[in-house]
Amino acid sequence: MRGGYEFDGREIAALDEAGLVEIAAEINAKGIRAAAISSVFSPINRDMEERARDILAQHCPDVPVVMSSEIGRIGLLERESAAIMNASLLGLSSRTVDAFERALGDAGLTCPFYVTQNDGTLMAADMVRRFPVLTFASGPTNSMRGAAFLTGVKEAIVVDIGGTTSDVGSLHHGFPRQASTVVDIGGVRTNFRMPDVFSIGLGGGTKVTGDAAAPVVGPQSVGYRLTSEARVFGGDVLTTTDIAVAAGMADIGDASKVADLEPAMIDAARERIGEMLEMAVERSRISPDPIPVIAVGGGSILVPDKIGELEVLRPENFAVANAVGAAIAQISGEVDRIYALEGKSREVCLAEAEEEARTNALNAGATEETLTVIEREDVPLAYLPGNATRIHLKVVGDMGGLDA
Known part of the structure; x- marks a missing residue:
């Protein structure tokens, strides 16, 4: 329907309020339980989305409404998909x-x-x-934050290995690096905030098949049945955990049950595991600098001492890095929008963005004296008039009531 704004907040067309009333009636008639609203460039100016929300609230008071400007970033279709996805999960x-x-x-x-x-x-x-x-994906990010806390390292690649998969991502200033492009979730293109985490089918319960000449590692896994189906626990399925025990990398279960494995098979499987991890780690690197790899999670017993030329750190209590990351988590506030620099300097726009991000963090429960800027980025947009630039800024702080 009619409405929307230009990139600098100027109105494209007036909001069709009569059409919204008709839609509200249709929502009531069909028994729809949630609604999503998306408007062109609403992250710049959300007035129309807010007015549309108010109209729906007036005529459909029991229907929760999601505004795309509160979730997604610039990009109408992907932001719309993110809002619809969020609305569909409200009941759950x-x-x-x-x-x-x-x-x-x-x-x-x-x-x-x-x-x-x-x-x-x-x-x-x-x-x-x-x-x-x-x-979404808060599990891997907890492990990454826990890895940073346990090692004191703020710039690294984190490999979090569980029972079925390995999640690999990059730490920047001790926080997970965010994906800068469109994120595909279940085949749907979205553009809301997501960590840039890459997953592969390698975990402690991953099945190992084939022979020494051509070992096959995964992606099938016994998963939570590891303690009953893996050979070291009396089962008959050869898993990566069995390989690690046979190679002397871990002391789990009964090592005598894998004593019959051929050394050539053990070496070949370990080499294949190393290749899989190296491929995932290299995908997460954004520079040739030799930053360390931090291995966490119960399945990190599979990680060798070096991945390529990168040193591997395995901190104390690595198996519970996920819980550690959740326990030490802070409060954040974020801004991601386009600013027109006509009549304003870049520094003024950055200051406005920081003030908005700080306000968002305070409203979420952070204490003002602990707030710190951890991300500040501005990208000139040459294809838009008005000397436009996109500013992304994030601050974090300790939860209210906690010591700094």
Whole structure:
């Protein structure tokens, strides 16, 4: 329908409010349980999305409404998909938060609680209800934050290996590097914030087949059945864990049950595992600098001492890096929008973006004295008039009530 803005916030066409009333009636008639609103360049000017939300709230008071400007970045179709995806998950997120609240209440706890989100920081329970998509891939990001904390290293590649997969991503200033392009989720192109994490089918339960001449590692896995199906636990499936035990890389289960493995098969499987990890690590590198690789997760016993020319760090308590990352997580505030520099300097626009990001972080529960800028980027957009530039800025701070 009619509406939307230019890149600098100028109106393209007036909002079709009568059409929105008709849509509200259709929502009521069909029993639709959630709605998503998307407008051209709404991250620059969200007035029309807010007006559309208010109209729907007036005529459909029980239907939650998601505005794309609160989730996605510049790019209409991908932002629209992100808003629709978020709206479709509102019911599930509400039930999940309610379950957390009941579990805490049953344990005698009445304090507020937070949930980790996919940039390595925290979000309050009410925010989880509103923006469930921001929890996507929070598991790997927790492990990456935990890896940074356990080693003290802020610039590294993190390999998090579980039972079925290996998640590989890059740390920058101790936080997961965010994907800068469109993110494909279940075949749907979206553009909301997501970590740049690459997954491969390699874990502690991954099956090993073939022979020494041509070993095949994965992608099939026994998964959670590792402790019953792997050979070292009395099963009959050869897994990567069996290879690690046979090679003396781990002391798990009964090593005598893999004593019959041929040394050539052990070496060939280890070499193939190393090749898979090296490919994933190289994909996550953004410079030729020899930064370290941090191996975490229970399956990181599979990681050799070096991957290519990169040193591998395996910190103490590596198996629980995920829990550590969640425990030390901070609160964040973020801005990603296009600014027109006509009549303004670059420094003024950056200051405005930082102030907005700081306000967002404070509203989310951060303490002002602990706020720190961890990402600041501005990219001139030559294809747009008005000397336009895209500014992305993020600040983080400690949760209110905690010591800095």
